Every structure is written in C-alpha cells, then in structure tokens.
Amino acid sequence: MVQAVNNALEIKLADDENVVIYGEDAGVEGGVFRVTEGLQQKFGEKRVFDSPLAESAIVGTAVGMAIAGLRPVVELQFCGFVYPAFNQIISHAARIHNRTRGKYKTPMVIRFPYGGGINALEHHSESMESIYGHIPGIKVVIPSTPYDAKGLLISAIESDDTVIFMEPKRIYRAIKQEVAEEKYSIPIGKAKVVSAGTDITIVAYGAMIREVQKAMVMAKSKNISVELIDLRTIYPLDKETIVKSVQKTGRLMIVTEEPNTFGVAAEITAIANEEAFLYLEAPVKRVTGFDVIVPLPASEHFYMQTPEKIFYELERVMKF
Amino acid sequence: MFKEYNPIENKIFRIIDNEGKVINTEGKPAIEDEKVLKAYKDMLFARTADIMAVSYQRQGRMYTYPPNYGQEAVSGALAQIMREEDWLVPAFRELGAWLAKGATLKDLFLYFKGNEEGTAFRNAKKLLPISVPIASQLLHAVGIGYSINYKQEKDVVFTIVGDGGTSEGDFHEALNFAAVWKVPVIFIVQNNQFAISVPVKKQTASVNIAVKSIAYGMPGIKVDGNDFFAMYAALNRAQEFARNGNGPVLIEALTYRKGAHTTSDDPTKYRTKEEEEFWAQTDPLKRLFLYLKQKNLFSDNEESELIEQYKKEVDRQFDEAENSPATQLEDVFKYMYADMPEDLKVQQMEYEKFLKWKESQQ
Numbered sequence A: 001m002v003q004a005v006n007n008a009l010e011i012k013l014a015d016d017e018n019v020v021i022y023g024e025d026a027g028v029e030g031g032v033f034r035v036t037e038g039l040q041q042k043f044g045e046k047r048v049f050d051s052p053l054a055e056s057a058i059v060g061t062a063v064g065m066a067i068a069g070l071r072p073v074v075e076l077q078f079c080g081f082v083y084p085a086f087n088q089i090i091s092h093a094a095r096i097h098n099r100t101r102g103k104y105k106t107p108m109v110i111r112f113p114y115g116g117g118i119n120a121l122e123h124h125s126e127s128m129e130s131i132y133g134h135i136p137g138i139k140v141v142i143p144s145t146p147y148d149a150k151g152l153l154i155s156a157i158e159s160d161d162t163v164i165f166m167e168p169k170r171i172y173r174a175i176k177q178e179v180a181e182e183k184y185s186i187p188i189g190k191a192k193v194v195s196a197g198t199d200i201t202i203v204a205y206g207a208m209i210r211e212v213q214k215a216m217v218m219a220k221s222k223n224i225s226v227e228l229i230d231l232r233t234i235y236p237l238d239k240e241t242i243v244k245s246v247q248k249t250g251r252l253m254i255v256t257e258e259p260n261t262f263g264v265a266a267e268i269t270a271i272a273n274e275e276a277f278l279y280l281e282a283p284v285k286r287v288t289g290f291d292v293i294v295p296l297p298a299s300e301h302f303y304m305q306t307p308e309k310i311f312y313e314l315e316r317v318m319k320f
Numbered sequence B: 001m002f003k004e005y006n007p008i009e010n011k012i013f014r015i016i017d018n019e020g021k022v023i024n025t026e027g028k029p030a031i032e033d034e035k036v037l038k039a040y041k042d043m044l045f046a047r048t049a050d051i052m053a054v055s056y057q058r059q060g061r062m063y064t065y066p067p068n069y070g071q072e073a074v075s076g077a078l079a080q081i082m083r084e085e086d087w088l089v090p091a092f093r094e095l096g097a098w099l100a101k102g103a104t105l106k107d108l109f110l111y112f113k114g115n116e117e118g119t120a121f122r123n124a125k126k127l128l129p130i131s132v133p134i135a136s137q138l139l140h141a142v143g144i145g146y147s148i149n150y151k152q153e154k155d156v157v158f159t160i161v162g163d164g165g166t167s168e169g170d171f172h173e174a175l176n177f178a179a180v181w182k183v184p185v186i187f188i189v190q191n192n193q194f195a196i197s198v199p200v201k202k203q204t205a206s207v208n209i210a211v212k213s214i215a216y217g218m219p220g221i222k223v224d225g226n227d228f229f230a231m232y233a234a235l236n237r238a239q240e241f242a243r244n245g246n247g248p249v250l251i252e253a254l255t256y257r258k259g260a261h262t263t264s265d266d267p268t269k270y271r272t273k274e275e276e277e278f279w280a281q282t283d284p285l286k287r288l289f290l291y292l293k294q295k296n297l298f299s300d301n302e303e304s305e306l307i308e309q310y311k312k313e314v315d316r317q318f319d320e321a322e323n324s325p326a327t328q329l330e331d332v333f334k335y336m337y338a339d340m341p342e343d344l345k346v347q348q349m350e351y352e353k354f355l356k357w358k359e360s361q362q
C-alpha cells in the first residue's frame, strides 16, 4: 500500500503543478513510513518538503494554500498526532466553503496512518475515524487495499473538498497486490461489495477487511454465506449499498477498530434501523474496540478484532 | 550569568573543552569532586542501560525505544540539581533524570515492553509519565508552577522538550503563560539538532533557541549540553532564580543525538559520517571522564569494572521486567475512570465470555 500511495502522489505531482506535499519528515526522508520516498528527488524541494514540527501550522497553512489555488496534500505522522491541528480542521478546512458561500474552496488532502496491531507505543494505534466523520464539511476516506489506496487518493486530491485520508498502517506492507501503473480513480462515497453472500452482511473497512476475510473462511466451513462490504469512504456514507445488502441478507454486523460508543458502527446501525428495519432477522451487531485507550502492545491483543473474535460474533448473530 | 550570555549574541556557555580541560574557571560551579564523580557514575549507568535497551530491542525483547546516547549530560546535571520536592515533567529522552526522580529501569523496561504499569512510576515522587505528543507536557509544567505559587511553596518544575518541539504552538503558549504568571518553571530544550530526520535549521530561523526567551520576557541561555559543568551551573542558577520567585527560565542545551531517533529510524538517510564524527568529539561522558582522570579521581580500570557491574544490574532489572506477570484483561479497563461506567464493565464481561468460548474451541 505504501507504494500505491506513493504512486498516486507521483501521478498527481506530475499532472497538476498545483499539487504540493509536505509534513514532518515528508521531504528528505520520505516520511517515517517512506510513503513520500523519492518524491522530493523527482519533483524538487519547492513541491515536496519537510515542515517544522507543528501539526496545526501544517494544516492551517494548507488551508491558506488551498484557498489561493494550490492543492496541498499534507502528511501528519500518526492518527494520535492530528489533534494539535484539530482547530484548523474543524474551524476552517471544514467551513471555508460554506463560510464564503462557495467563493473559496479548500481542495486539500490530510493524510495520516491510523490503527493498531503494529506493537507501537502510546498514541500510535488509535482509530479515530468517527470523530472526522462527525465533522460537517469534510470527507473521510479509508482504503483497504493497495489498488483502492491509489484510486481513492487520486480522487481525493482531485476533489474540491477537504478530504481526510486515513491509511491503515498495519497493512502498509502486509498486502501485496499488482497495481496498474497508469492513472485511474475510484469514486469517493461509493462502497464496494467485496464478496457477495446471502446469510449476513458484514460492513468493514481498512485493515479489518482482511480480518473479516479470514473469519469468512471459518464461516464457510459452517456453511454461512457472508456478504462483505468495504465502506471505502466513511463520509459520505454509501447508504444504498448497505441497505440493499441488508434487505437481501436480513442480518448485519459491522467490524471496526474504533471504540464502540458513538462510532462509525453505530452510524451504520442507525441506517439499518431507519431504512431496513423490516428486513432485519436479528439485532445489528457492532464488533468494535472497547471504550478504552488502545492498550500498549502487551495488552493490545485484548483490544484488536481477530478472525476468531469476528467468527464468534458472527455465529452468535446467525444463531439469534 | 544570563546577562553575560545574552542569547541574542549567540554565545555558548561552556566550562570544559572536548579534552576535559577547564577553559572557563570563572564560570565553573562550586561542586565537590565527590559529587562530580557520583554524577559521572550515574551518567555511565544511564548510558550502559541505554545501550543495553537498544540491544534488547534488537533482540526482539522490547518495542520501539528512543536512545539517549550522546545526550547524557543534560539529564546527568539535572539529576544532581533536582531536589526531592521539585517536579520533573519529562518528554521521552531523559533516562538519567527519570532515574534520579525515582523511576526504576524495571519500570522503563516494562513500559517499553508495552505494559502501562511501566509509566506509573509507582515509587517516584513528583515525576510525570513519559509524554509522547511533542511539547504538550510543557503546559502541564506551567500549571504545576501555578499551583506552587498558589500554595506558596518553594518547589521548582523542570520540564523538557526537544528542538523540534519548539515549533509546536504548545511550546510558545507554555513560555508565554509561564512568563505572564511568573511561575517557577525551568524549560530545558534538548537541542540534539534533529527531529527525526529534520535538522534544527529547518525548525527555526532564529540564531538559536534560547533567544526565544527574550520575546516572552524571561531569561534564556544557550549552554553546551555535552558539558556537565556548564549544564550544572546553568541549571543551578536557573533553579535559584525561579525558586526565589523571579519566574521561568529557558535553557537551550546544545547536544547531539549520536544514536538513531528511535530503534525504527536509520540516520544514514539524512546525515553524514563526517558530521557524526565531528560531534563524537564532544561526547559528554568522554569529556567528564578525561576531566576526572586528569584529576586522578577515576581510572580506566575503575570504569571497566563499573561497566561490568552496571551491566549485571541492568540485566537483573530487565529480567525482572521480563518475568513480570502477563497483563490481564481487567488492566485494560480498570484505570480508565476513577468511577467506572457500567457499560465498561459490560464490555469486559462480554469479552470474558468470548475468552471462555475460545478456550472451549481448543
């Protein structure tokens, strides 16, 4: 996925001179995860560069650049270090368009890795997508494969809105996939049915797709047919795909890494309730993290959703 | 001292040279030989532990660790200056100072083995936990400083940040509040010249970091952070100043991170061998060792013996950490709130059911 993101950035740097990329360590070193590696060498320091260590300034200056016609793609180092920039995201990036009645736009992308399972220290493992989904005025995208990462990022950079692009770092290098060299894009706001099934719908995204797929192997041995939907975009949510699937299967489970309360899973549950209530044969099940700080590595296994845990929950929904 | 070393002139406060010779007799602090020797031994212990921590990590027995290698004089001097009643509000690269405050290596190894118990620092007094979000801790130091003034106490707060951290808004807001409130806080910037791969010249266009103090209305001084005596003298003057109700001080400790940023970093990507060799000459332990040797206070033999002894002690504490009981499910929940919400108890119970099921599957 690292390469696919790098490739998308390279394509956009080449075909749009307004694209600039910066962040802490994003220039010379190519980022702590090497996502921007080689780009400064190819496109020069004016377009790809290291910024001082200040997230609020990184996002705030990007808002200014975007207003003035550039398309900044900024990198923040970890999901846990976005918070100093929160004021700029929620008070400006999300509002300039509305505040100026569309006169000014903020076509910018804020990229950062998120999620657990990499044995990291504090602040490096959280999944806080729901807080971004909750902010009116921004879009939130999460890819689950290298192919999707490239196509979604290209759409994000081309979008005239501010897009939060969250990269599941646990699968940065875990999934190998051939990705076409040429430019292609995947639309924001459209979910993908990863595999069709008839007994239960599972909605997931990011690193959880792979875990669900492993659980599906266990389900298959019990003759449970799962329809897996990869959300791809957290906001705007593709209600139609979810509702259609639930109408078909009659059961819904959502698998995420976020804390449980007020999460994306809760939102999807509400959609099922509002738009597919009469089709439901069992209560919608949220399979999420606990409402706790993501534990450090010694206890993180309690928090993470494993294929086993997903299968366990799935069986219970089926037996309802 | 602060007037003499007005940071705008970009002078650096230094007492001994790279060979351990005193080049500034006037500035040399009055400190007994015995205390210097003790400080050296503490620094040597910290360095031994630090080097071993990196190797435990390499052996896969610990997670990501931020080495202190080359920066030991900052914590080493701080360790001598801090009093029991003083607070330490750390960042994450001050091993020697944590130990001086009562943290144990076992605590730290537990932490870097991914166990939250490690930053509880249960037996340490007035030591805050390791703070990872850069520069955010500085504001806590200011708040503690306010409370000290409020209660008319005489304690001082020492707080630490890196050069990269001086770019964060929190750094500037902390300095501003501290000066306005006139709180007894000593801000120590460990300028190890890098924030991961980014050199300090990309962080600031100021002549140095100490100069930022002027704008906020507090004294500041740029100190050779690899010179134990200079750090000791500057910290001593600063604590006296703050303790006497004169408000905060900013100390820039110029040092060099000889190791990697963390065990997941590769410095060859962004700096040269020549640069590393140049700064190796300024190594803080080497300089203090040469000073002690010239005064016949310490010898090569004594040093090798001590290192052997320290290695055993570090291993012993590492073993203790390694043999600590595994964390339990309840550890994940029980410290979230003083008064745990009912729903969290339910989440824990539900998970226990899953664990039972899992057992039954085997």
Ligand SMILES: Cc1ncc(C[n+]2csc(CCOP(=O)(O)OP(=O)(O)O)c2C)c(N)n1
Binding pocket: A024, A053, A055, A077, A081, A084, B093, B132, B133, B134, B161, B162, B163, B164, B165, B166, B190, B192, B194, B195, B196, B257, B261
């Ligand atoms: C708010 C925040 N942003 C980013 C990071 C990621 N990060 C960890 S250490 C570091 C560099 C810190 O440099 P500096 O302040 O000079 O301290 P040093 O590591 O050199 O001791 C960065 C960017 C972080 N921990 N917190």
